[in-house]
Amino acid sequence: MAEPVRVLFVDDEVELVSAVVERLGLRGIVAEGVTSGAEALSRVETEPFDVLVVDVRMPGIGGLDVVQKVKQSHPRIEVVLVSGHGSLQDAEAGMAMGAFDYLQKPVEIDALLDVIQRAAEKTRGEVLSGLSTRQH
Numbered sequence: 001m002a003e004p005v006r007v008l009f010v011d012d013e014v015e016l017v018s019a020v021v022e023r024l025g026l027r028g029i030v031a032e033g034v035t036s037g038a039e040a041l042s043r044v045e046t047e048p049f050d051v052l053v054v055d056v057r058m059p060g061i062g063g064l065d066v067v068q069k070v071k072q073s074h075p076r077i078e079v080v081l082v083s084g085h086g087s088l089q090d091a092e093a094g095m096a097m098g099a100f101d102y103l104q105k106p107v108e109i110d111a112l113l114d115v116i117q118r119a120a121e122k123t124r125g126e127v128l129s130g131l132s133t134r135q136h
Contacts (some may be wrong), residue, residue: 005120006048009033010040010066011055011082020053023109029116037061041069049077050120051100053112056083056090064094071098078119082107 007029009020017033024031032047034040038061040052052070056063067079081094084105091102100119103111 002124002126004028004030005116006050007031007116007120008040008043008047008049008052010035010037010052010058010063012036012058013055020109020112024113024116027113029113037063037066040066044070044074044077050123051116052077052079053116054079054081056081056094064090064097067094067097067099076123078123080115080119 005028007024009017009024009031010033011017011020012035014035017035021031021033032043034043037054037058040054041061043049044052052066054063054066063081063083067081070077070079075098078100079094079098081091081099081102082105083090083102094102100122101115103115
């Protein structure tokens with residue numbers, strides 16, 4: 001049995017972080033959440049993650065900075081950018097830095113699960129089964 005997918009969800013909206021972490025957990029993903037880019041960079045150094053889902057615009061260290069730093073220090077970790085204020089320029093900049101994908105808020109949970117599964121498969125170099133898009 002494959003290890004569960006490990007996701008770090010990063011957004012400065014506390015309620016959103018807790019809701020998404022809970023919903024991912026219900027679908028068999030080991031999800032943790034933090035509310036700043038600085039916290040995300042710290043956690044990546046101490047815990048193994050397959051995928052980071054990061055808000056583009058946050059106070060302090062934003063999502064594009066997180067992509068750049070994570071891809072330098074942990075190139076195998078895939079980073080998915082999410083933004084409610086995003087622009088095509090943000091998406092292009094993030095992808096140029098090595099982001100796996102870019103999603104607009106509000107993100108549908110099934111779309112998020114799909115991109116997490118594809119990103120985790122790339123991280124692990126294997127096809128994963130058992131990520132349910134249906135709530136249990």
